[in-house]
Amino acid sequence: KNEVEQSPQNLTAQEGEFITINCSYSVGISALHWLQQHPGGGIVSLFMLSSGKKKHGRLIATINIQEKHSSLHITASHPRDSAVYICAVRPSSGAGSYQLTFGKGTKLSVIP
Amino acid sequence: DTGVSQDPRHKITKRGQNVTFRCDPISEHNRLYWYRQTLGQGPEFLTYFQNEAQLEKSRLLSDRFSAERPKGSFSTLEIQRTEQGDSAMYLCASSVGKGAGQFFGPGTRLTVL
Secondary structure (H helix, E strand, O other): OOOEEEEOOEEEEEOOOOEEEEEEEOOOEEEEEEEEEOOOOOEEEEEEEOOEEEEEOOEEEEEEOOOOEEEEEEOOOOHHHOEEEEEEEEEOOOOOOOOOEEOOOEEEEEEO | OOOOEEEOOEEEEOOOOOEEEEEEOOOOOOEEEEEEEOOOOOOEEEEEEEOOEEEEEOOOOOOOEEEEOOOOOOEEEEEOOOOHHHOEEEEEEEEOOOOOOOEEOOOEEEEEO
């Protein structure tokens, strides 16, 4: 079982819809990242959070440390939001606490 | 340009050939990471440098793979005797410290024929 699970794997939405992508993890973490990857491979870091909630423009990320769960929300979705969204965690201790463990990503397609 | 850069962006090679990729991190970042991403999967950790020291290598990194960061600045990743299974996107990231976010480069897409 992957340490980081994302759902859904694929998501198609109409422009303007509110979108939620979920991430669950099984290890103790010091930080969780939400990343955006466009076709062609480049990865952009959207958020890094260890508690609570962060907001940037139309994007909101929340994390519940006790439940080992995070969500990424996109309000008023737009076709340019179409990308793969990846959740990644950094373990809180032990070997590998400096490296990220990634989910498989959620492919979002926003249709005009 | 203040971001992480990687060169080349694309590489097509024949099985058995050696390839070398380069990553230039953000200048003040002392930590550098290499990841590999195959189609439909999330990235997987390969190796990590703090300054010029390679502190960890994943079991994914076979003997055919070697990475260096000789002066604590740019890094190279070499794959010897490439195999078709090496075809992937190779991503480099850097950070200024353990608690800081990682900034990713555009990746090098390797295709082994």
